[in-house]
Amino acid sequence: MEKNNQMIKDKxxxxxxxxAAIKYGKGPLLIIAGAGTGKTTVITERIKHLIxxxxxxxxxxxxLTFTEKASLEMEERVDExxxxxxxxxxxxxxxxxxxxxxxxxxxxxxxxxDYILMTEAESLLxxxxxxxxxxxxxxxxxxxxxxxxxxLLSHFSRLKDEDIGPLDYLVWVKKQNHKKTKDKEExxxxxxxxxxxxxxxxxxxxxxxxxxxxxxxxxLELLKKRKNVLEKYHQFFKYILVDEYQDTNLAQxxxxxxxxxxxxxxxxxxxxxxxxxxxxxAAISNVLQFKKAYPRAKLITLTKNYRSTQEILNRAYxxxxxxxxxxxxxxxxxxxxxxxxxxKLGDKIEFFQANRVENEVEMVAKEIKKLVKEKKSKFNYxxxxxxxxxxxxxxxxxxxFVRLNIPFQFxxxxxxxxxxxxxxxxxxxxxxxxxxxxxxxxRVLSLGYFSLTGREIAAIRNRAKKYNLSLFEAAEKxxxxxxxxxxxxxxxxxIKMIHRHLDLIxxxxxxxxxxxxxxxxxxxxxxxxxxxxxxxxxANNIANFFDKLKTYESQHEDIGIEAVVEWLNLxxxxxxxxxxxxxxxxxxxxxxxxxVHSAKGLEFPVVFLINLVSQRFPTQRRREPIPIPDExxxxxxxxxxxxxxxxxxxxxxxxxxxxxxxYFTAAKFYGxxxxxxxxxxxxxxxxxxxxxxxxxxxxxxxxxxFDFKKPKEEAAxxxxxxxxxxxYLSYSQLECFKRCPLQYxxxxxxxxxxxxxxxxxxxxxxxxxxxDFYYEILKGGKPSQKRILEILKQxxxxxxxxxxxxxxxxxxxxxxxxxxxxxxxFKKEDKPIALEQSFVIKITPQLKIGxxxxxxxxxxxxxxxxxxxxxxxxxxxxxxxxxxQMNFYALGVTDPEMYNKPPQNIILxxxxxxxxxxxxxxxxxxxxxxxxxxxxxxxxxxxxxxxxPKPSFFCNFCEYKLLCSAWQ
Numbered sequence: 001m002e003k004n005n006q007m008i009k010d011k012x013x014x015x016x017x018x019x020a021a022i023k024y025g026k027g028p029l030l031i032i033a034g035a036g037t038g039k040t041t042v043i044t045e046r047i048k049h050l051i052x053x054x055x056x057x058x059x060x061x062x063x064l065t066f067t068e069k070a071s072l073e074m075e076e077r078v079d080e081x082x083x084x085x086x087x088x089x090x091x092x093x094x095x096x097x098x099x100x101x102x103x104x105x106x107x108x109x110x111x112x113x114d115y116i117l118m119t120e121a122e123s124l125l126x127x128x129x130x131x132x133x134x135x136x137x138x139x140x141x142x143x144x145x146x147x148x149x150x151x152l153l154s155h156f157s158r159l160k161d162e163d164i165g166p167l168d169y170l171v172w173v174k175k176q177n178h179k180k181t182k183d184k185e186e187x188x189x190x191x192x193x194x195x196x197x198x199x200x201x202x203x204x205x206x207x208x209x210x211x212x213x214x215x216x217x218x219x220l221e222l223l224k225k226r227k228n229v230l231e232k233y234h235q236f237f238k239y240i241l242v243d244e245y246q247d248t249n250l251a252q253x254x255x256x257x258x259x260x261x262x263x264x265x266x267x268x269x270x271x272x273x274x275x276x277x278x279x280x281x282a283a284i285s286n287v288l289q290f291k292k293a294y295p296r297a298k299l300i301t302l303t304k305n306y307r308s309t310q311e312i313l314n315r316a317y318x319x320x321x322x323x324x325x326x327x328x329x330x331x332x333x334x335x336x337x338x339x340x341x342x343x344k345l346g347d348k349i350e351f352f353q354a355n356r357v358e359n360e361v362e363m364v365a366k367e368i369k370k371l372v373k374e375k376k377s378k379f380n381y382x383x384x385x386x387x388x389x390x391x392x393x394x395x396x397x398x399x400x401f402v403r404l405n406i407p408f409q410f411x412x413x414x415x416x417x418x419x420x421x422x423x424x425x426x427x428x429x430x431x432x433x434x435x436x437x438x439x440x441x442x443r444v445l446s447l448g449y450f451s452l453t454g455r456e457i458a459a460i461r462n463r464a465k466k467y468n469l470s471l472f473e474a475a476e477k478x479x480x481x482x483x484x485x486x487x488x489x490x491x492x493x494x495i496k497m498i499h500r501h502l503d504l505i506x507x508x509x510x511x512x513x514x515x516x517x518x519x520x521x522x523x524x525x526x527x528x529x530x531x532x533x534x535x536x537x538x539a540n541n542i543a544n545f546f547d548k549l550k551t552y553e554s555q556h557e558d559i560g561i562e563a564v565v566e567w568l569n570l571x572x573x574x575x576x577x578x579x580x581x582x583x584x585x586x587x588x589x590x591x592x593x594x595x596v597h598s599a600k601g602l603e604f605p606v607v608f609l610i611n612l613v614s615q616r617f618p619t620q621r622r623r624e625p626i627p628i629p630d631e632x633x634x635x636x637x638x639x640x641x642x643x644x645x646x647x648x649x650x651x652x653x654x655x656x657x658x659x660x661x662x663y664f665t666a667a668k669f670y671g672x673x674x675x676x677x678x679x680x681x682x683x684x685x686x687x688x689x690x691x692x693x694x695x696x697x698x699x700x701x702x703x704x705x706f707d708f709k710k711p712k713e714e715a716a717x718x719x720x721x722x723x724x725x726x727x728y729l730s731y732s733q734l735e736c737f738k739r740c741p742l743q744y745x746x747x748x749x750x751x752x753x754x755x756x757x758x759x760x761x762x763x764x765x766x767x768x769x770x771x772d773f774y775y776e777i778l779k780g781g782k783p784s785q786k787r788i789l790e791i792l793k794q795x796x797x798x799x800x801x802x803x804x805x806x807x808x809x810x811x812x813x814x815x816x817x818x819x820x821x822x823x824x825x826f827k828k829e830d831k832p833i834a835l836e837q838s839f840v841i842k843i844t845p846q847l848k849i850g851x852x853x854x855x856x857x858x859x860x861x862x863x864x865x866x867x868x869x870x871x872x873x874x875x876x877x878x879x880x881x882x883x884x885q886m887n888f889y890a891l892g893v894t895d896p897e898m899y900n901k902p903p904q905n906i907i908l909x910x911x912x913x914x915x916x917x918x919x920x921x922x923x924x925x926x927x928x929x930x931x932x933x934x935x936x937x938x939x940x941x942x943x944x945x946x947x948x949p950k951p952s953f954f955c956n957f958c959e960y961k962l963l964c965s966a967w968q
Contacts, residue, residue, distance in 0.1 A: 014045070017301065017302050017303070022049050024046075027264055027296055027298065028290075028297035029300065030287075030299045031267065031268070032334070033270070035308075035652075035653070035656035037302035037304060037338070038302065039302065040073065040243075043074065043243060043269060044081060047063065047089070059897060060239070061237065061239045061241065062237045063090065063241045064097060064241070065092070065093055065244065066243070068096075074091050079842070090237070094216060094248075094252050098255075099117065101233075106218075106222075107779045109221060109222050112208040117209075117210055120212075121573075123153055127149055127153055128146060128149060131145060131146070134195070134196045134199050136196060139626075151624075152193065154624065154625065154626070155193055155626040156200055158628055159197060160213035160217040161251055162251070163250055164634075166198035169198075172194075172631060172632055176190055216251045223259070234261045241268075241269070242266070242267070242268045246272055246274060268287075270287045270290075273320050273336070273649055274600070278642065278646050288331060301334050303338050304338075305339060307603050308340060308346075308660075310343075311349070312349070312662050313338045313340055315349055315686045316338075316652050316686065317337050319648065319652055319682060319685045320648065320649070349686070349687060350663050350694060351692070352663065353666050354668070355669065357669070357671070360396075361397040363694075364397065364610060367608075367663065368384055371384065371606060371661075372384075380589050381407050381590050382590060382592070383605040384605070384606040384607075385591070385592040385593075385594065387594060387608065387609050388596070389619060390616075391595060397593060397610070408591040408593055409591075409593070410593040416545060416548070417568070424444070425517075425545060426568055427439075428514065429565050432501055432561050433561050435472040435502075436472065438470055441475075445471070450494055451490065456483060456490070456491065459481050459483050460475045460481065478492050497521075501517065505560060509553055509560065509564075510564035511553055511755075512755050512799070528750065539750060540750075542753070543752060547751075596653055597650070599657050600653055604658065605660045606658065607654070607662050608665060611670070612683050613670070613678060614679075615677070617647070619647065621643040647682075648685075664683055664687075666680070724943060725846075726939045726942050728850065730851050730888075733748055734935070735884075739954055741942075741945050741947045742947050742950070742960075742964060743949075743958055745947035746963065747960075754959040754960070756799035756800035758800045758801050762810050762814065762871060766792075768795040769788065769792045770869060771855075772791045772795060773791055774835055775835055776791075783822075783828065785822045785823070792818050820913070824916040833864070835855055836853075837852065837855075838850065838852050841892055849891065849892075849935060853866055853893075854867055855868075855869075856893070864893065864901055864907070865907040865920075866906065867911055868885070868886075869913060871913055872914070880910055880919045886908040887923060887927065890903060890906055890928055891932070902925070903924055906922065908920060949965070950966075
């Protein structure tokens, strides 16, 4: 797979239409960018043009995307083409942007800026917890009160997509009550969700919580109600760019238009033929109505395709014509037919049809092997993608690839909570939650780390069955098992460990107990000593799982086993599992299996679109469990069948992922079905009424029974270490490497999870207290000693202390620090201009440095003061003056895109809370130049490092000492 790497980095190969879009002046601009026409290049080059032509600073440009991946990719592309210093932009997803705005402005509409952002699973838990506070009858049946939980949550989210508030809903319901034609049951079905929506909003505000839909709706509310805030952002952003505009919902579109204001320097990039997210609220009408909203808007169409052959483009164009007249091409009377710059017609699309799905995927597998193995073949496995309409459509394909030893990566069930090594950890938590959970305990017994044989596990299972015991209870009675002494000892070790951890449930968090499990089983040790690519992935998955646990623990009061298991169960039930890892699609020489939705934005030399039969592609239309009343829907719907049109656009997206070769495949029978499936109408629309069908007879090895055949063992592919390029460096990372290269590797490369520890919990609590205290003052709050101590109580982190007594001792120390600070260090005239100020700057084209500054004050003489709080002991003044951390901060604040201050106008201060002493210093221009050279030199050393341990006094305090052979 390639990502348009041939795309334009040099003006000489920008085409006329791209240049027109890039150099466009002021006012609204709609760029219709067909598949493979270089839209990301146009956006990034336009950003570069706006900055270098002095039309806007980089901080005055807002670029909005839909996924974190797209946001990061755009940042990287802008980074590549811009000179040093031009990088601090507002490039983010809609949700990240709104989160940032609300954290700053939430108090303006009476919201808590420290709100907790709930995932979908957490929103469902929240709804379940409060279910009996809602006035529900029809939507809370006595026999199954949780029946409509998912439906209600989805309904609330869709209402926000349509910018419908609780009051709008209740006003509509009131109107329905006056209509005599409505029966009582129907009125109840209208009133209950409206009242529930109102209650849900009230409860979230009361508990300081938000869901993802709130980020957009609350930001909209803020900008509508507070004209001063809206004006601030009008002044802030001179240009707004929106990628994938066809994917915006109605609320997002309103937000963009509000931010654009009267200047309307709004540049949107869209392709109405690639609008495929209606199920999550995307409104294609936003694109179709753009010219109506902005009559002066310039429309530029990109039709030169840098990806596919003309044959593929022609067939895709034939297909999408069936969505007329609900297309921009018809409505705006423009030509959207894509023309290949390669001027090569290319191979015809091939269509395979088999008898059963097993035969269909076998044909696909054989064709892939043929493409890769042919003598003159230019294709590798990594050049090939198999696209499915839904994740479960890939099951037969995966089994066949495993049996035939075809390497593949699946961006579907490759979800974190479904990885075997993560399922092992979840099983252990479930055993601690309920030791009678036989399925979970059986999985724990089967773990390779315990070395139990099938015979030993069978003995436990048989005894449990015979005496009607749980597996755990049977294993507890080790002496009564008919096993050897050695076997009994192995089982006793497992039971004793579980008992130890059961005793910790009331004292420790779920994550902490799970960490002990990793230590005691030796799993933690294997995470460090991986020797194969598979082991490395397993280690990364476990590290990622602990990251999710840490995030959960930081946002919830109850972080015990029961709460965490309930949270995990719900996330798995809803399929809300994060990706196991950000798969590097470029490096893996494996066939890519993914859904068509996931393939959006990607391209592959060879593409197979499979299972092309009616009811699979297109799928059947599913009604929403609780639909929004038609009278409340604000989106302008197309004239035709919008579900069929959306499915056709999805098929179009699938076709236009292919660069050189495209295959369609189908089977006559799927699953247990007895009726022959019809070929998808989209196949006929693309290929015409008559086209050659390649059918294949069933060979012996195509029979379903051979799915159970064990694949041939292949030699282990040992992990080859590649140079670890350092592209970003913080002061913490640099200090960690200096202290011990092996510790740096564990912490920042392998990312081995660590338990909470006292020093970190103490320091974070103090920093958060001071940050929140000053934040309240900036928003008009009145400072007092009582209030700052209340904030300390709210922000106190209790994890990581060796005992309750230790925690109390440290809490009293924190109170002393805070009281002393308020009495001696706090000055009402101090005016912070930034709190927790993050920065990232380039010091070479390949290397960025960054960090976070606790506080930035503006001084009366025009200077700025950087303040960093320290909770540890005070070093000598000589050491402080030379401290390299302040060099990082000074490099940041002198940057043109940050404060652009010369070094002589920057005071660098450490504030030591132990003694309430502030020690300040300054840097010269020469100091900063030398610092850059030192950093670059150290990075080269880091990249060449073998990460050997560096024994010292600090080893005794290292969180990784148990994994290190150098620790004696």
